[in-house]
Structure formats: structure tokens, C-alpha cells
Amino acid sequence: MPTPPSPALGTRPHNLARILRLVHENGAQSRAALTEQTGLNRSTIADLVAELVRRGLVDERVPDVPGRVGRPSPVVTASARVVAIAVNPEVDAIEIAAVGLDRSILVRERLPNESLPTPDAVAEVIATRIAAWREGPLAAVRIEAVGIAVPGLVRSSDGVVRNAPHLGWIDVPLARRVQSATGIPTVVDNDATLGAIAEHRFGAGRGIDDIVYLNGGASGIGGGLIIHGAPVAGAGGYAGEFGQNRPRISADDDRRTADGVLESEVSRALLLAAVGLETADDETLDDELSTTDSPSVADEVTRQAHVLASALANAVNVLNPALVVLGGFLATIADLRAPQIEADVRALAMTESAEGLEIRPAALGADRLLIGAAELAFAAVLADPGGAEAQADAT
Structure with a gap:
């Protein structure tokens, strides 16, 4: 960002x-x-x-x-009357919320997709929901900006989605399209990058300045980095793609693909299949995994925890973070297999790199990406509140 x-x-x-x-x-x-x-x-x-x-x-x-x-x-x-429109378009649903400057969520909706959403469809949904909310819960507020958390590679300098493979988007000027549809300034960034910022400022990573964050969603696994208290995006804004790395898997029983990347081995889709669901939000999946007495489900959670730990160990060796935060379905795995994951990471990582390391589930739960998208939308006014007066006078 x-x-x-x-x-x-x-x-x-x-x-x-x-x-x-x-x-x-x-x-x-x-x-x-x-x-x-x-x-x-x-x-x-x-x-x-x-x-x-x-x-x-x-x-x-x-x-x-x-x-x-x-x-x-x-x-x-x-003020709760100054709001950001926060959006997370995913393969299974579009989540959209109005978040106050006081971090209150004034209104929130999850809109399931019947098919993969196109960029134009996302822009239309955002414009339609804002128009409806302005007749109701947002009638007396000032909308500062729209912030969008996209599961893919985003050129954050201009809001172009370079590649969101699970959505099928390539080189999409999403910020420009949404701003044109809504008439509201729009900013876009990677979902996991924004999740890392939200957890660092308000969640599990508050007060800790060296964090690796992994986000598990319907589109796979992404990551965000906080180094010395600042988000690190890389030269083009694409850092943190942990889901595309290949974990070291020593046990054949833990492998599901011949040479698969992390998000192919540790997969929300595989967990849904294990509990017999075609689709579900994070809370429903968490409840199913936490309450089932099925041995096959338990085995799948254990398998994914082993593979996840191997990827985390690699990150610990490279980045030496003080904290690893796991969001989305990864938070559920972390809750269910915490001792196993910690033991595996410490066994696989260099002892010195893992000294003092903590592994925590995301504290903001299902709100993490929307809070992160709101932070992106509020960035300009937080940096220079004087600009808000000029914007208010112009509207």
C-alpha cells in the first residue's frame, strides 16, 4: 500500500x-x-x-x-459519520461494508456469486449498494473513498489488477472502473497486504513490528509482510505470494499434488469437500471443522497443518519475524492444531530464527480484509486531514 x-x-x-x-x-x-x-x-x-x-x-x-x-x-x-466503502471481491461472494473512521461497521453485506464476477459486475455491485445505502444507513454520512481488497497481484500505484488468477482478471484498471461507476475516489491493493495492515494496527499483531501474515480465502493463500513496523510490498507491489511457493513435504501421505504450490496442498476447497459442503463463509466452515467427529476430517486438518507448518518454517528462516498471523481458514487450522503447528515449525526452522516466535490466528476474524480495505481508503485523510476539507467543499 x-x-x-x-x-x-x-x-x-x-x-x-x-x-x-x-x-x-x-x-x-x-x-x-x-x-x-x-x-x-x-x-x-x-x-x-x-x-x-x-x-x-x-x-x-x-x-x-x-x-x-x-x-x-x-x-x-x-467520527462514525466519515466512512470508507470497503470491498472484498472473491470467487464465491462479494463482501462490501461501510466502515466508520472510528472503525465501526455501519452496514455490511455478503453477496454470493452465481458465477465468477467480472470487473464490470463488481463495479456495478459497488455502485448499486452505495446508492441504496445512501437512501438508508448512509444518508447522513460523508463517504471518503472506496477501498478494495483483491485476491491477486495489484499494482498499488494505480489500482491495476495485474493478475487475479482465480477470478480470471488480467491487467484490469479496477480503481478507474469503480471510480467511474461510483464517482468516489477508489484505491485497490492485494487482500493479504491489507489484512496484514489491519492485524498489525488493530488485531493480533498490534504492538509488534515484524510480522508475517498469511491469508486463506476462497482464491487460495496470499501473504503480507510488516517489517520494522511498515508494510513491505516489493518493487512492483507483489511481495508476499506465499501461496505460490512450494512447501517441502517429506511424508508422501501429506502430499495431494505431484509438485503443487502451497495453496494447492493447503486448500479451503479440500476442507469444504471433507465436511461435505460446496460453499460456506468462514464462520460456517470454522463451525463445521470445529464440531465434527469425523476421523477423515480430522486427518485432513492434520495433513494441511503439517504442510502449512513447512511453509511457515521457510518464511521464518528467510524473514525472522517475531509473529506469524494466520487469517481466514488458516486461522481455523491454527486454532485446531496449534501445538502441532508450533512443534513442526520449530523442528523445521533454524533454532535461532524461531527464538521468541509466536503463531496466532487473526484477531479481527471475518472483518480483517474489510478493515484493511477501509484503512487503504482512509490513508489520504489520515496522512493529511486538511485535504478532507477541500474534498468536502468540492462535493
Whole structure:
């Protein structure tokens, strides 16, 4: 995800951005807490907050504290009335939500696909849902941008989907098409990259700056990297394609393909088949896998956990992360086979590289990709809140 240019350090625009990001990422903050965290004086904080309130980006209230002597410090929260439209088009369904700047999800829908969605169909769905929501739950909000998390290689500089193989999209200018259909600024990036950002800021990776994230979805397995606290996308924006790597599989019983990549061996489709389902959302699949007493299902989960661990060990050896986060159906495997995965990774990875390593399921669950897409959509306003005023005046 490209980082929008930020105002110069120490300037008023920079301080506005600091305040907005603090309440966006950390939740409600008193003016006193903002003063302590930023080192700015109380009058400067009051002035900055007043400007953000005027721009509609934050709300401020005086808390009612029974029995307190004196006036308590006003509490500042990011506004739920400034929203991003977050979208995750997948082979089985299109998920779309309106996410507030306070990270609340105002409305969310999962729209199953009867066939693989085309880029034009996705653009039409987004435009149709926004129009409908503007007559209902989004009647009184300001839509900042549309953020789209795509399961494929995305040139993040211009939102061109270079290759989403499971969707059948090649060199699709998706950002331009959706912006044309909706009239709203649109940004696009890889789904796992955005999932990594969401889990780093708000989920299992909060407070940890060296993370490998693997996302398991209907389209396969993708990955995202956080190194020294920053997302790493590679020269073209395509880093993290763990699903296309070939795991080392020593036991023949663990192999399902002659020379398959990770996402062919560790597969949501194989898990669905094991429990006798053609399609399901993550929650349904998780419930089926967690409650079944079928030995064949248990064997398949165990097999996939062994193969997944071999891929994780390779990542640990190369990147030496402090944390591995697993999302989607991989989170279910991690929950069901945690001791096995940890033991396998430590057996296969270099001892020194695995020192202190933790492996966790994604904490944001089914929201992770939508929260990540919303972060992409909010990136410009978080970097420079002054731009929001110009945009609001132009609409």
C-alpha cells in the first residue's frame, strides 16, 4: 500500500494528522491524554481538536463522571459519520461494508456469486449498494473513498489488477472502473497486504513490528509482510505470494499434488469437500471443522497443518519475524492444531530464527480484509486531514 505524502514534521497539518491518527487507531482519547502523548500544550491540543471537529473528522464530548469535582477533560473520538466503502471481491461472494473512521461497521453485506464476477459486475455491485445505502444507513454520512481488497497481484500505484488468477482478471484498471461507476475516489491493493495492515494496527499483531501474515480465502493463500513496523510490498507491489511457493513435504501421505504450490496442498476447497459442503463463509466452515467427529476430517486438518507448518518454517528462516498471523481458514487450522503447528515449525526452522516466535490466528476474524480495505481508503485523510476539507467543499 503506497504511503500518501505527509505534511512536514512539526507543522500544523502534521499535528492535525497526529491527533486524528491517535483517535482513529487507539479509540477515544481525552484531551489530557492527547496532550501527554504528543507533548503539545493544552491550548494547542484544544485548537487542533476544534479544527478537526469543524472538518467533521472527530467528535468531542464532556464525559459525565458522577461525583467528580471539577470539569473533566473532554473526550475526542474519530467520527462514525466519515466512512470508507470497503470491498472484498472473491470467487464465491462479494463482501462490501461501510466502515466508520472510528472503525465501526455501519452496514455490511455478503453477496454470493452465481458465477465468477467480472470487473464490470463488481463495479456495478459497488455502485448499486452505495446508492441504496445512501437512501438508508448512509444518508447522513460523508463517504471518503472506496477501498478494495483483491485476491491477486495489484499494482498499488494505480489500482491495476495485474493478475487475479482465480477470478480470471488480467491487467484490469479496477480503481478507474469503480471510480467511474461510483464517482468516489477508489484505491485497490492485494487482500493479504491489507489484512496484514489491519492485524498489525488493530488485531493480533498490534504492538509488534515484524510480522508475517498469511491469508486463506476462497482464491487460495496470499501473504503480507510488516517489517520494522511498515508494510513491505516489493518493487512492483507483489511481495508476499506465499501461496505460490512450494512447501517441502517429506511424508508422501501429506502430499495431494505431484509438485503443487502451497495453496494447492493447503486448500479451503479440500476442507469444504471433507465436511461435505460446496460453499460456506468462514464462520460456517470454522463451525463445521470445529464440531465434527469425523476421523477423515480430522486427518485432513492434520495433513494441511503439517504442510502449512513447512511453509511457515521457510518464511521464518528467510524473514525472522517475531509473529506469524494466520487469517481466514488458516486461522481455523491454527486454532485446531496449534501445538502441532508450533512443534513442526520449530523442528523445521533454524533454532535461532524461531527464538521468541509466536503463531496466532487473526484477531479481527471475518472483518480483517474489510478493515484493511477501509484503512487503504482512509490513508489520504489520515496522512493529511486538511485535504478532507477541500474534498468536502468540492462535493
